[in-house]
Every structure is written in structure tokens, then in C-alpha cells.
Amino acid sequence: MSEEEGTKEYAYFLGCITPNRYPGIEAATKRILKEFGIETKEMMGASCCPAPGVFGSFDMHTWLPVAARNLAIAEEMDLDIVVTCNGCYGSLQEADHLLKGNPKLKEKTNEILGKFGREFKGTTKVNHSIVVLHDVIGLDRLKEKITKPMNGVNVAVHYGCHFLKPREVRGHGSSETPYILEDLVKVTGAKDVDYKDKLMCCGAGGGNRTADSVQSLEWMRQKLVSAIEEGCDCMVHPCAFCHLQLDRGQAEMNKAFGTDYNFPILFATQFLGLAMGLSEKECGLDIQTTTMPEKLLK
Amino acid sequence: MGTLYEDMVAYGGEVFGKEHMETLRECVQCGKCTGGCPSGRNTAFRTRKLFQMALTDMREEIFNSPELWFCSTCYTCYERCPKGVKTTDLIRTIRNLAAKEGHMSVPHRMIGVYVLKTSHAVPLGPAQMELRKAVGLDEMAPTAQKYKDQLEQVQTIFKTTGYDAMIDFDWDTMNLKGMDKGGKK
Numbered sequence A: 001m002s003e004e005e006g007t008k009e010y011a012y013f014l015g016c017i018t019p020n021r022y023p024g025i026e027a028a029t030k031r032i033l034k035e036f037g038i039e040t041k042e043m044m045g046a047s048c049c050p051a052p053g054v055f056g057s058f059d060m061h062t063w064l065p066v067a068a069r070n071l072a073i074a075e076e077m078d079l080d081i082v083v084t085c086n087g088c089y090g091s092l093q094e095a096d097h098l099l100k101g102n103p104k105l106k107e108k109t110n111e112i113l114g115k116f117g118r119e120f121k122g123t124t125k126v127n128h129s130i131v132v133l134h135d136v137i138g139l140d141r142l143k144e145k146i147t148k149p150m151n152g153v154n155v156a157v158h159y160g161c162h163f164l165k166p167r168e169v170r171g172h173g174s175s176e177t178p179y180i181l182e183d184l185v186k187v188t189g190a191k192d193v194d195y196k197d198k199l200m201c202c203g204a205g206g207g208n209r210t211a212d213s214v215q216s217l218e219w220m221r222q223k224l225v226s227a228i229e230e231g232c233d234c235m236v237h238p239c240a241f242c243h244l245q246l247d248r249g250q251a252e253m254n255k256a257f258g259t260d261y262n263f264p265i266l267f268a269t270q271f272l273g274l275a276m277g278l279s280e281k282e283c284g285l286d287i288q289t290t291t292m293p294e295k296l297l298k
Numbered sequence B: 001m002g003t004l005y006e007d008m009v010a011y012g013g014e015v016f017g018k019e020h021m022e023t024l025r026e027c028v029q030c031g032k033c034t035g036g037c038p039s040g041r042n043t044a045f046r047t048r049k050l051f052q053m054a055l056t057d058m059r060e061e062i063f064n065s066p067e068l069w070f071c072s073t074c075y076t077c078y079e080r081c082p083k084g085v086k087t088t089d090l091i092r093t094i095r096n097l098a099a100k101e102g103h104m105s106v107p108h109r110m111i112g113v114y115v116l117k118t119s120h121a122v123p124l125g126p127a128q129m130e131l132r133k134a135v136g137l138d139e140m141a142p143t144a145q146k147y148k149d150q151l152e153q154v155q156t157i158f159k160t161t162g163y164d165a166m167i168d169f170d171w172d173t174m175n176l177k178g179m180d181k182g183g184k185k
Helices: A023-035 A060-076 A086-100 A103-116 A129-144 A180-186 A213-228 A240-257 A268-275 B004-016 B018-026 B047-055 B059-063 B066-070 B076-080 B087-100 B106-118 B126-134 B148-161
Strands: A008-013 A038-042 A080-083 A126-128 A154-157 A234-237 A265-267
Touching: A008 A023, A008 A060, A023 A038, A023 A129, A023 A265, A023 A268, A023 B126, A038 A129, A060 A080, A060 A086, A060 A103, A060 B004, A060 B087, A060 B148, A080 A086, A080 A129, A086 A103, A086 A126, A086 A240, A103 B148, A126 A129, A129 A180, A129 A268, A154 A180, A180 A234, A180 A268, A213 A240, A234 A240, A234 A268, A240 A265, A265 A268, B004 B018, B004 B047, B004 B087, B018 B047, B018 B087, B047 B059, B047 B087, B059 B087, B066 B087, B076 B087, B106 B148
Parallel strands: A008 A038, A008 A080, A080 A126, A154 A234, A234 A265
Antiparallel strands: none
16 A cells, blocks of 8 residues: 555445445545545446445345455455445445454355455455545644635534444444544534434435335434424535435425425535535535535535 | 244354354343334334344244334444344344345345346436536446446356345346336236
């Protein structure tokens, strides 16, 4: 890994939702990391992670080799991975953890990957983009680049589930008292506002959205209402899959429940991007369902 | 086929380790899982009840219950269980066994179809190519959807593990069997 001279490179594992539904997340993330001398390299031939609560619920013995193949691609690039979706983070990190701890499982998995000449070795590290921002770049350096402070903006932080949990695999401390996203929000000058359902799931994971979309949207409605009731102006999160549920889900929810919500949803790098002077368009915030209020764009 | 518990330990044990699965027997039915469950707050899904049913071998009742699929795998119960029961991994294991025995909805099986056709559970289409161009990105990321030989690697995994057969995938129509005739198995 080339950490010398202040440059670092990551293999950017895109997953599905980021490149195929919300490319603004991809664009904003690449722009911000580049601003701090971090290059993101494309992972040629990567696939779905595959979704941990979905394929992990259907057939772990398929879920695991598909995840291992993605890990192997980064290993071949001799780079650590960076992700912008908790689903990808969940799958790749868990697969890596399980394979490293179980030689028999690793052997079985590599028998499958060997059919097309690949091998999981266990030489890459799976990183979440918000951890790269918080720990590798650091709050001090981030603060220097804030040109459009978010003073007066009240933010509801949403973690999603698989970034923090299970803590024995994720390693970000207590899942009940997280701090990484809060720090990233506060560095922009915005206020991190506590709200009732802050730690609740968006409702989409584990195939729940597919099993019963209206029921899954109801969880999200409760979450959004509890943030709106605390006077929040927007929600900031680290997960492309949550983004799909929270953003596009609002249109589905309005249709299903006859409501009229338009609560702004931003991925962490889109929010930071605005605070660092990127435009709404550059962050892809003009091509999603929920719209950005003047307060966030001024 | 053994009892549901035995099958869970054998099947889930291969991936998570037997001890991980055996935590099910530590459950004291305190209900802390159900108490913090976002699904339990909105649906008839009861984590505590599911584990009691698993321990008393109520396989068919569990497999036939739609609530089994209302867990979002949020891990809140996993983090909070005072007895260290590996709740979410146990639920995923039960679901794997249910799926193997044919209890899998068409929408859930369709997710596998998307991956088999494109390598993505949420594939790229023409409209999204325009979105990508709007933010200055290439219209198609270099994923396995773009390269046939890479997609074939993903397909090889699904064929090897029998996932294609599990969801009744038809390689001729690249869809679920019978779906081309508007049928729903």
C-alpha cells in the first residue's frame, strides 16, 4: 500500500445502489477523498457484495464465495477496500472475518474461486468511507476545507445497522453510543440533534423491504417523524441502501399512506461536499427524490 | 434431517462455528430481543417466540410463517441479549434452512435473478446511465455487469452452490421457471 508521500489508494468497492441508483454518492466520495490526496481505484469485475441480510438469509454458502470473490479482486490490486454502503461493509467485512477464522471454510470457498483462477488470501482490509474521513483524514484536516459552514443546520444522524453492528466484527465501539457520524456533522458547524428513533433501522434490510414494502416503509415513517419532531432539517447517513429506502422510499410512502413528506436525505460525503463548496449538482442531490432546502445550499 | 436445532447447529455451524449456533440453548426467554425489535413494534414478528419455537422443533410452523421474513437483520437484539445468544445469525440460519426446503417468495427469488443476469441485485439501466453522466461519471462502472467473463464467474458460483436450482432459475429464459408465461410458481 502506498502511504508514503501522503498519497493513499483504496480499491473503491461500489456495490449496487451507489453506482446504479445514486451516482452522486460515488461522485461526491471520489471528489472529497481526492481533495485529501486519496485516490479511489475502480474494481474491475466486482459484483453485488452480495447483500448480507438478503443472500445471507437465503444461502450463506452462495453469499460467502461471492463476497470472497470481491475481496480477492481487491487483493489482486494489492489495495485495501473502501465502501459507501453498510450492506457492502457488512458483507465484505463479515466474509473476511469468517474466512480468516475458519481454515476449512476458506478452503471450501477457494475451491469455488479456483474454478476461475481466483483465490481469497486474506490480505485486504475493508474500510468504510466515513472511517477513512474520520480516522485517516481526521477532523482537523476536514475542518480546514469547510468553506460553506453549516451553521444553524439541525442534523438527524442515521447510522443504519451494519456499520455499527455486530460490534464484535465492526470494531467501532458501543453500538448504543456511536460518535463517528456526529463528529463529521459537527465539523461542518451543523448541530447534531438527538431524536427518539435515532438508532432504529431504516426498515429495508434483511429482505424486509422486499417481503412487505408498506410495512417496511412504516418503520421509516416513524423514524422520519421522530427526527422532524425534534426540528431537524435533514438526515445524514453512511449507507447507500438506507439512502434508497429513506429517499426514494419517501415517494413510495407518500403514495402508500397519502402523506406529503419531503425530508432531505444526504449521504455523509454529499453533506460534507456541500460544506466544502461542492454544488448540489456535483453531489447529485438534484437527481434524487427528496429536495434540498436553501438552508443547506446557501 | 434432525430436529430444527440440530440442523441449525450442523448447517450454521459450518459457517459460524458450532458454539455460535449452540448459544440458542442459552435463551432464557427474557424477551429483551422482542422489546428492542423495530419489527416487533410494527409486525407480529416476535424474536423470543421464534427461538422458543425453534427449541421446541416447530419447524413447519416457523417455515410457513410470513413473519420469519420480517427481521431486517438490524442486530439490535444480538447486541443486547444478556445471555449472548447470537440471535441474528440464528435467524439467518433458520431462513437458509427454510429456503432450502422451498419456502422462498417470488420477490425474494427474483433478487437472485437480477444477480444471475447482471451481477447486481440492483442493476444499472439506461435511465441510471444518464444519472451517472449528470454527475460526471462514466455511464457504466467497470463492474461485472459490464464484462461477460466477469459475470460468468458470478454465475459459476451460483451454479456450483445450486442457488440456481434453489430458486428454480431457467437458464434458457434467464428468469424463474414459468415466469415467461406469466406464471408464478
